[in-house]
Amino acid sequence: MDRVEYFNDMLVRLEELLYQELSGCAAWKVELVGVDFIQSKKIEGKTENEIIERCIREITGNGLVKEMTFSIGGKGVLLNLKMKDCVHLPKEARLKKEGITPFICPIANMILDQLIEKLGYETTYLAKLDIDGKTKECRVKCAIYETTDKIGTVSDWAREEL
Amino acid sequence: MDDILEVLRTRKSIRRYKPDPIPDEIIDKVLEAARWAPTGENYQPWRLIVIRDPKTKEKIGNLAKLGSGSRMTAWYCLGEMQRRFEEIQDPVRRAEVLRFMYSGEVSEFAKQAPVVIAVIGTLMEGSVDVPYDLSACIENILLEAHSLGLGACWVHGPVASTRDAAKFKKILKIPTGMGEYKVIAYVALGWPAEARKHPRPKKPLEEIVYWEEFGRKERG
Numbered sequence: 387m388d389r390v391e392y393f394n395d396m397l398v399r400l401e402e403l404l405y406q407e408l409s410g411c412a413a414w415k416v417e418l419v420g421v422d423f424i425q426s427k428k429i430e431g432k433t434e435n436e437i438i439e440r441c442i443r444e445i446t447g448n449g450l451v452k453e454m455t456f457s458i459g460g461k462g463v464l465l466n467l468k469m470k471d472c473v474h475l476p477k478e479a480r481l482k483k484e485g486i487t488p489f490i491c492p493i494a495n496m497i498l499d500q501l502i503e504k505l506g507y508e509t510t511y512l513a514k515l516d517i518d519g520k521t522k523e524c525r526v527k528c529a530i531y532e533t534t535d536k537i538g539t540v541s542d543w544a545r546e547e548l
Numbered sequence: 549m550d551d552i553l554e555v556l557r558t559r560k561s562i563r564r565y566k567p568d569p570i571p572d573e574i575i576d577k578v579l580e581a582a583r584w585a586p587t588g589e590n591y592q593p594w595r596l597i598v599i600r601d602p603k604t605k606e607k608i609g610n611l612a613k614l615g616s617g618s619r620m621t622a623w624y625c626l627g628e629m630q631r632r633f634e635e636i637q638d639p640v641r642r643a644e645v646l647r648f649m650y651s652g653e654v655s656e657f658a659k660q661a662p663v664v665i666a667v668i669g670t671l672m673e674g675s676v677d678v679p680y681d682l683s684a685c686i687e688n689i690l691l692e693a694h695s696l697g698l699g700a701c702w703v704h705g706p707v708a709s710t711r712d713a714a715k716f717k718k719i720l721k722i723p724t725g726m727g728e729y730k731v732i733a734y735v736a737l738g739w740p741a742e743a744r745k746h747p748r749p750k751k752p753l754e755e756i757v758y759w760e761e762f763g764r765k766e767r768g
Contacts, residue, residue: 414619414708460625502711509614509711513622529622534610537617538651543625 394477397490401477405486413489417512420492421499423450429500434458434530437504438465441497449473451493458530459546463539465510466548467494467526475524478517491515494526501530508534555695560747562699563657565738570662574696578665578737581692585685588677593669594685595729597720600663607719608734609659612706617652619705624650655706661736665689666720669730682732689735699740704733 404412427444431437435458442454452471459466472478478488491512498510507530514527525548531537575598582596599605623629629646636642648654658664667686669678686702693700707713713731717724722731758764 411704411708415710417710463621464625509618511618511622511709513619514626527622527626529618529625531618531621534614537614538621538647540621540624540650542627544627 390473391476394474394480397474397477398480398484401481401488401490402484402486405489413512416490417495417498417510419490420495423448423492424496424500425503429504431504434501434505434532437500438497441500445493445496454493455548456497457546457548460529460541460543461539463529463531463536464541464543464546465497465528465530466546467497467524467528468548469493469524469526471522472524475517475519475522478515478524479519482517482519488515488517491524491526494528498528498530505532507532508536552691552695555691559690559694561701562738562740562742563654563701563736564741565657565661565699565736566741567660568662568739570698570737570739574698575663575737577696578689578692578698581688582665582667582685585681585688587681587684588675591673591675591677591681593671593673593675593678593681595668595670596685597666597668597722598663599666599720599734602659604719605658605661605664608664608706608716609656611712611715611719612655612658612703613652615652615706615709615712616655617650620650620652620654655703657701658703658734658736661738663737664734665737666716666722666734667732668722669732671727671730678730679732682730686733686735693735693737697739698737699742700738701736702733703736707731707733 408415424441424444429437429440431440438456442456445451446454450473451469454467454469457466458464472493474492481488494512498512501507501510509531511529512526513529516525527543579596582594620629624646629649633642633645636645667682669682671678675681690700690702707716714724716731722729754765759767
């Protein structure tokens with residue numbers, strides 16, 4: 387039995403159910419999905435770069451994503467993530483096929499969780515999740531707010547693709 | 549029995565309030581209305597926390613600003629907010645409105661409301677309809693408040709994310725276990741300091757009503 391396929395199939399059912407029940411705000415409810423894995427890894431670091439790099443090392447090292455890069459822009463508020471061959475890609479592809487824009491990214495949630503838990507970031511928000519089934523790539527845009535006064539820090543994120 | 553259609557038609561979300569306090573007997577009437585909302589199998593899962601302490605309202609207002617601002621800043625940076633408000637022709641006015649939104653200031657108004665009512669539901673008594681029952685409860689609050697001359701606003705955004713909902717629970721000392729209570733929203737209440745100049749347009753019935761089956765527009 388393919389265990390990854392089995393768990394992804396269950397996630398698809400749960401994700402479509404959440405969307406059916408809550409529509410757009412379902413995406414706001416799922417920020418803790420995936421965090422248990424990374425919380426078990428004792429990530430340490432003093433800067434966001436250190437935290438993110440160490441999360442990526444655990445994520446790729448454990449085979450959840452094959453390749454993963456990141457950049458920080460948008461005056462420090464935008465976290466761009468690019469992933470190739472994520473273990474959850476079949477989930478995203480199936481949801482897209484069923485007409486639901488995927489909104490749960492456990493991998494991004496892991497990194498956002500560690501910014502909050504380890505560096506005391508005030509809040510974060512997974513803003514955009516683009517999946518390309520052909521290239522097997524995901525591009526994720528997250529807002530990361532170190533302090534409350536970072537709220538309202540705006541720029542054009544379209545100019546800052548990774 | 550009185551037809552309440554005019555109450556329904558004239559209600560709007562009020563976000564600016566006079567500082568005047570709301571007498572207890574008025575608050576009690578609003579709470580009584582909440583109690584009579586429809587509820588599946590009469591479970592009545594709602595619990596209502598009436599907040600008048602300025603320090604608590606300040607915390608709630610700050611949380612609301614953080615929740616809305618964190619999302620709207622991102623939506624602005626992605627160009628979504630600009631599309632939403634493109635009908636505002638004056639660029640200066642549009643920029644002002646957008647800044648008001650993405651700064652989160654749009655959601656801070658709990659601080660100025662004389663009363664905030666947190667609407668939560670117990671998940672421990674077997675009710676299978678908690679979010680729906682709570683929504684009906686909130687609607688009763690809004691309608692009774694409006695009929696008494698109060699202004700009110702149903703605010704969900706600040707408790708919409710899992711982490712923000714947990715923060716909200718901590719502010720009000722609500723048990724934080726995911727199997728204990730659901731926080732669905734709060735309602736800000738006060739004497740209105742703004743009037744309804746332009747009712748927001750509503751979709752005509754022809755657009756939203758089908759007869760007998762989905763998509764059938766003829767009454768038959």
